[in-house]
Amino acid sequence: MYNSSVTHQFRQYLYPGSQERVAPSPADVQSRGRRLKRLLRCVDGEILDQGQGEAFLVVRNRFPLQHAHGQQPLGETLEARPESLALLGRDERLAAVDLGQGLFFDVETTGLAGGTGTLAFLVGVGRYADGEFEVLQFFLAGPEHEAAFLQALSQALNPQPFLVSYNGRCFDAPLLDTRFILQRRRLNMSAWPHLDLLYPARRLYRSRTGDCSLKSIEAQVLGVRRSEEDVPGALIPGIYFDYLRGGPVEQLRSVFYHNLLDILSLATLAGTMASTIERRRAPDPRDYIGAGAMLEAAGRAEEAREAYERALAEGTHEAYYTATVRLGYLLKRQGDYARAKQLWRALVEAGVDPHAIAHVELAKHLEHRERDHEAAADVVRQALRLPGVRSALERRALELRLARLEDKCARAARKSGNDDGAHSRDAPL
DNA sequence: CCTCGTGATAAGCCAGACGG
DNA sequence: CCGTCTGGCTTATCACGAGG
Numbered sequence: 001m002y003n004s005s006v007t008h009q010f011r012q013y014l015y016p017g018s019q020e021r022v023a024p025s026p027a028d029v030q031s032r033g034r035r036l037k038r039l040l041r042c043v044d045g046e047i048l049d050q051g052q053g054e055a056f057l058v059v060r061n062r063f064p065l066q067h068a069h070g071q072q073p074l075g076e077t078l079e080a081r082p083e084s085l086a087l088l089g090r091d092e093r094l095a096a097v098d099l100g101q102g103l104f105f106d107v108e109t110t111g112l113a114g115g116t117g118t119l120a121f122l123v124g125v126g127r128y129a130d131g132e133f134e135v136l137q138f139f140l141a142g143p144e145h146e147a148a149f150l151q152a153l154s155q156a157l158n159p160q161p162f163l164v165s166y167n168g169r170c171f172d173a174p175l176l177d178t179r180f181i182l183q184r185r186r187l188n189m190s191a192w193p194h195l196d197l198l199y200p201a202r203r204l205y206r207s208r209t210g211d212c213s214l215k216s217i218e219a220q221v222l223g224v225r226r227s228e229e230d231v232p233g234a235l236i237p238g239i240y241f242d243y244l245r246g247g248p249v250e251q252l253r254s255v256f257y258h259n260l261l262d263i264l265s266l267a268t269l270a271g272t273m274a275s276t277i278e279r280r281r282a283p284d285p286r287d288y289i290g291a292g293a294m295l296e297a298a299g300r301a302e303e304a305r306e307a308y309e310r311a312l313a314e315g316t317h318e319a320y321y322t323a324t325v326r327l328g329y330l331l332k333r334q335g336d337y338a339r340a341k342q343l344w345r346a347l348v349e350a351g352v353d354p355h356a357i358a359h360v361e362l363a364k365h366l367e368h369r370e371r372d373h374e375a376a377a378d379v380v381r382q383a384l385r386l387p388g389v390r391s392a393l394e395r396r397a398l399e400l401r402l403a404r405l406e407d408k409c410a411r412a413a414r415k416s417g418n419d420d421g422a423h424s425r426d427a428p429l
Numbered sequence: 430c431c432t433c434g435t436g437a438t439a440a441g442c443c444a445g446a447c448g449g
Numbered sequence: 450c451c452g453t454c455t456g457g458c459t460t461a462t463c464a465c466g467a468g469g
Binding site: 090111112114115167170175196198408411 | 450451452453454455456466467468
């Protein structure tokens with residue numbers, strides 16, 4: 001029976017077969033050295049360091065700024081403005097840095113459990129330096145070498161405490177923090193300025209990508225296609241345990257590749273997001289809707305309007321509705337009632353209003369701004385005739401609104417009837 | 430002057446998503 | 450299994466205008 005628990009995996013490593021040994025034998029270590037040599041040969045990039053007693057590995061890969069990852073060259077990321085980073089990361093500290101100083105990082109581990117039982121065995125860190133993009137990968141040769149491994153890693157992290165990651169705020173940073181604590185060291189990555197791209201990815205892309213795993217975003221937003229060399233994240237812990245138990249090192253090549261591509265994706269994704277926020281470019285016009293929402297939330301109403309208008313100008317039909325609704329609400333809040341009315345009217349006339357939002361807003365406008373209760377009631381009646389799939393709740397709200405409006409109309413009619421005394425509503429026909 | 434319904438905005442709570 | 454954030458949903462609060 002295959003048991004995937006971390007404890008079980010470590011036990012297999014520490015006590016292979018029998019219960020005798022609590023640490024790898026010298027023979028194991030020797031063969032570990034040989035296997036590390038083999039690993040060196042099958043991994044891409046130049047070897048910078050192997051540590052004392054083959055404790056770890058540092059591999060470097062460099063990419064020119066023209067290098068295209070998906071649709072976008074790596075260098076384009078450098079155009080991102082600091083204000084955009086602050087908005088994406090919801091952290092004002094990021095307004096003082098730019099992506100050229102960012103440290104793009106991703107950690108491969110022995111599992112998902114956040115506690116002390118999970119080991120970080122491969123850490124990739126990318127940065128822009130000297131007119132290129134450089135990725136260093138730190139590989140832990142065995143659990144007993146963690147102290148040396150972390151020591152080497154901390155040197156690479158040292159000068160640039162501005163992080164870019166994917167879900168790293170919850171996973172990678174706290175995990176490394178615990179690993180350092182367990183080695184009687186302090187890193188406190190969790191406190192560093194940190195642009196975690198997961199959250200803005202959800203706001204910008206979720207409506208069209210479904211889920212927001214880095215894998216999906218890569219494919220649907222960046223247009224990256226991973227070669228068959230790549231390995232699904234869920235298999236990574238097992239591959240490392242296999243290696244620790246003396247299995248073939250070649251499988252680790254796919255893990256290095258996976259980690260490297262994650263880093264490249266972080267870099268291009270950060271740039272792509274910034275360009276959408278800045279309304280320079282978007283892989284899909286629908287992305288401007290999310291950008292508008294983020295700008296709106298940040299109090300940048302004018303820029304939000306631009307973003308929505310951009311979506312409307314370039315968008316397809318399905319994009320049209322949400323963009324119009326959001327823009328309509330924004331215009332109303334800004335006091336541009338005339339323009340808002342136009343938008344509601346356009347949706348009503350197009351018959352595109354699955355939740356009757358435009359109908360209700362138009363009715364509110366007619367009732368409260370223009371005091372035209374008859375016209376308002378007409379719009380609500382029209383909404384009730386909409387064939388769309390409306391919930392009973394929405395239907396009930398519409399009926400209540402209509403009843404109230406009809407009541408108002410009736411009162412007004414009675415009043416005017418009393419005033420001029422000519423004709424009475426109550427008169428039999 | 431008071432009351433009531435409505436609309437706009439703020440505040441609190443919880444499920445779900447994501448990383449290997 | 451863990452840790453953090455978000456959106457959707459509910460509830461509270463306030464201002465306003467109409468009507469009694």
